[in-house]
Amino acid sequence: MGHPAGLFVLFFTEMWERFSYYGMRAILVIFLTGAITGENPGWGWEKPAALSLLGTYAMFVYLTPIVGGWLADNKIGYRSAVVVGALLMTLGHASMAIETPTFLYIGIFFLIIGNGFFKPNMTSIISKMYEGHDEKKDGAYNIFYMGVNAGAFLGIMLCGWLGENVGWSYGFGLAGIFMLLGMIQFYFAQPLFGNIGEKPKNEKKDMIDTLQEDLISKTEGVKEKLNRFVSIDYILIGAFIISALIFIVNDPLSKIGDINTLNFSVFGLENSLFFALLAAILFILILIVRIPRYDKIVRDRMIAFTIFCIFTIFFWAAFEQAAGSLPLYTRDYTDRVLEGNWATIFKIIDAVVTIVPIAIITYVLISLFRKTFNRISLSNIVLAISFIIVWGLVVYKLWINFSAEAKEVEITWFAILNSLFIIIFAPLFTKWWDSKYNPPASVKYGLGLIVMAIGFGLLAFATRNVPLGAESAKLSMVWLVLAYLFHTLGELFLSPMGLSYLSKLVPARMIAFMFGVYYLAIAIGNKMAHYVGGDIEKITEESGLSYFFLIFTVIPIGLGLISFALHPLLKRLMHGVK
Known part of the structure; x- marks a missing residue:
């Protein structure tokens, strides 16, 4: 495709991370709110409690990359951050597979922190890889984001099918297995990246720190004054962070365990909602204060x-x-529930939309083998094992589907x-x-x-x-x-x-x-x-x-x-x- 082999290593690494993220997310709420009796029992949570936990998790997933990106830029480097993040997320999925409340919360904590290390630094490696080749960067990101969608597709399909039909622990566990395999194949493929994403050198950081103080950017040819943070900015940002954290933490605690960190109401609003509105107002004030300057x-x-x-x-x-x-x-x-011809039609459609994308991705994998096996053989072997597992699960899933007369989607x-x-x-x-x-x-x-x-x-x-x-x-x-x-x-x-x-x-x-x-x-x-x-x-x-x-x-x-x-x-x- 005219792109370096390292891009496709990142493609597969991101694919397995998205596999684990979307696979776990697909079954979390169904598992938490499922009936506590039956062949595959859930936990019988109330819907507001389950969705409150999911909402807080999803919110932190988008906030921690800000910290993880800074740490990679200034302290540990992009590649180390990806490995640390993938390892933490593997531990998170493994914890959730144990299916106890304590390990559920431990698992979600590890997933949030791991995501902060992993997420921003994959795209940073691509950006560094294509420095001086901007004409190819758009195509590279398109290929990379196909990996995102391929991972989401496979993760939801396989973790979802396994969780619903075999057991929830198997769905959560499968997400962890592929996160681990993704980490290992990335770790052993690092020779392809040369010095891209290595730990930053202290002298480079010192130089940047020195220059940053005197930096004046230009927009439309007009010199722009730096808008430095002043006391009122810090006060508003601090109050915003405190208010937002009270809401983010208190909302799931109050709905899951009836634990109210600040048990009072203000202006007739229960405390979680009050602090959410307060955080929104403070954020607007920050923009009103800073932007006009x-x-x-x-x-x-x-x-x-x-x-x-x-x-x-x-x-x-x-x-x-x-x-x-x-x-x-x-x-x-x-x-x-589908029966007769409709069941057969669905099974055929399901088989086609399952096999065709995996076959295409397998072709990309084989192409990568041809280019890189001598240099990163261990990484390629791990990838091969990953796809053997995927194909085995897909064949087993389709065999079960076609063996049944009716089909419950x-x-x-x-x-x-x-x-x-x-x-x-x-x-x-x-x-x-x-x-x-x-x-x-x-x-x-x-x-x-x-x-x-x-x-x-x-x-x-x-x-x-x-x-x-x-x-x-x-x-x-x-x-x-x-x-x-x-x-x-x-x-x-x-x-x-x-x-x-x-x-x-x-x-x-x-x-x-x-x-x-x-x-x-x-x-x-x-x-x-x-x-x-x-x-x-x-x-x-x-x-x-x-x-x-x-x-x-x-x-x-x-x-x-x-x-x-x-x-x-x-x-x-x-x-x-x-």
């Missing part, structure tokens, strides 16, 4: 980027229902549709963005929100006749497939744009800081998603299931229309950035 062009562009971050929060607050409330809807309200099977649709439609969107019909930023954000909302609108229509408080129903799975289709199309409009516009709108010296702000927006969206999603039962009892999905239909459509309306303003604020 920048030079005009930088100030305007940062205001534009902040507006995009607000849209990002609400997009992910709706989209991430895929990890929380949608699996619950799939389990309780979808008719997943797994709850987690529907979650693979997101990765599948991305693989199908991403090339079409890439061609669109490269054409003269490439829409402006505000239109992309607006379309992303509205198209995603259509998916929830279809679910709202499908559930219109479900009685108030109904705990189950038998609705067609077609509605769920269509919902995932529109959610994915919305994601393709909006999600890849964030980092692209970040790099264009923000001065180079502020990329790291604003990268943190962008990931904070995604983290807030993830927590909001599961905070609201946890009330699916309560909303269903009081207003109906259709009303629950209407929330995620009306609000994104409204925000999408606002994004369209803001186009003239955003165009001015972006000062020529397209």
